[in-house]
Amino acid sequence: MMATMTSPMRAALDAAEAAARAGEVPVGAAVVRDGAVIAVAANAPRTLGDPTAHAEIRAIRAAAQALGTDRLDGCDLWVTLEPCAMCAGAIAHARIARLYYGASDPKGGAVEHGPRFFAQPTCHHRPDIYGGIGDREAAALLRAFFAARRED
Amino acid sequence: MMATMTSPMRAALDAAEAAARAGEVPVGAAVVRDGAVIAVAANAPRTLGDPTAHAEIRAIRAAAQALGTDRLDGCDLWVTLEPCAMCAGAIAHARIARLYYGASDPKGGAVEHGPRFFAQPTCHHRPDIYGGIGDREAAALLRAFFAARRED
Numbered sequence: 001m002m003a004t005m006t007s008p009m010r011a012a013l014d015a016a017e018a019a020a021r022a023g024e025v026p027v028g029a030a031v032v033r034d035g036a037v038i039a040v041a042a043n044a045p046r047t048l049g050d051p052t053a054h055a056e057i058r059a060i061r062a063a064a065q066a067l068g069t070d071r072l073d074g075c076d077l078w079v080t081l082e083p084c085a086m087c088a089g090a091i092a093h094a095r096i097a098r099l100y101y102g103a104s105d106p107k108g109g110a111v112e113h114g115p116r117f118f119a120q121p122t123c124h125h126r127p128d129i130y131g132g133i134g135d136r137e138a139a140a141l142l143r144a145f146f147a148a149r150r151e152d
Numbered sequence: 153m154m155a156t157m158t159s160p161m162r163a164a165l166d167a168a169e170a171a172a173r174a175g176e177v178p179v180g181a182a183v184v185r186d187g188a189v190i191a192v193a194a195n196a197p198r199t200l201g202d203p204t205a206h207a208e209i210r211a212i213r214a215a216a217q218a219l220g221t222d223r224l225d226g227c228d229l230w231v232t233l234e235p236c237a238m239c240a241g242a243i244a245h246a247r248i249a250r251l252y253y254g255a256s257d258p259k260g261g262a263v264e265h266g267p268r269f270f271a272q273p274t275c276h277h278r279p280d281i282y283g284g285i286g287d288r289e290a291a292a293l294l295r296a297f298f299a300a301r302r303e304d
């Protein structure tokens with residue numbers, strides 16, 4: 001059971017590493033349904049020239065396309081970083097059942113920080129939320145990325 | 153000057169009407185740069201099977217594609233309804249300069265309601281914001297749509 005529970009975050013972390021190699025802020029996400037990863041995506045706004053192309057948005061769109069529906073009922077989202085407001089909103093619109101995330105993001109996060117989207121009375125869908133999963137590796141990736149950028 | 157100022161909201165309202173005809177919640181959006189509408193989009197999550205396909209997200213993505221960049225500096229967004237958290241976040245990521253919106257949305261809005269995204273200390277980009285533009289027509293479209301659905 002542990003292996004199936006941790007493998008989606010491994011896929012998300014691998015996508016985050018790929019994002020870093022592409023010069024993007026290293027964040028990755030995976031959508032899981034019935035224990036199977038049905039979509040994996042890396043953060044790619046610069047590469048795609050699309051300000052909405054965060055890992056979560058891309059994974060949700062890919063999963064919706066794979067399933068042929070705009071409602072991902074029963075699907076879980078795994079992401080290496082605390083989602084921002086845009087992605088938290090998308091998670092609610094997609095009706096994601098469980099949200100697993102890695103590192104906290106005091107600057108841009110919207111789950112435990114800032115808008116605390118899912119804690120708002122107006123929030124129309126709240127997934128079960130599990131933070132801090134794979135957070136050390138996720139945070140290390142981000143630290144290395146921003147340290148390298150400062151050295152440029 | 154008045155004609156150029158109001159025409160983007162006319163384009164957005166026309167897109168909202170098209171959304172209603174397609175069975176989607178009637179919301180439309182337009183992106184303007186240097187006085188010219190460079191993207192118009194209708195709300196289309198069901199039609200496209202994409203939970204992120206709100207009018208604002210689609211208009212921002214189309215504008216970014218048209219300009220070949222993920223930063224819409226100097227661009228304005230016109231939308232018939234107060235943006236939700238997902239769309240408010242996308243507006244900040246895209247660096248939209250001015251946000252013009254129509255009807256208030258106490259249920260799902262994230263500008264004057266709920267998460268009040270742009271008022272959060274963590275918000276990294278705030279457009280100038282103008283609400284209530286074309287709001288009577290925008291609200292009438294929404295009322296008619298939901299009244300018709302209740303009669304189904």
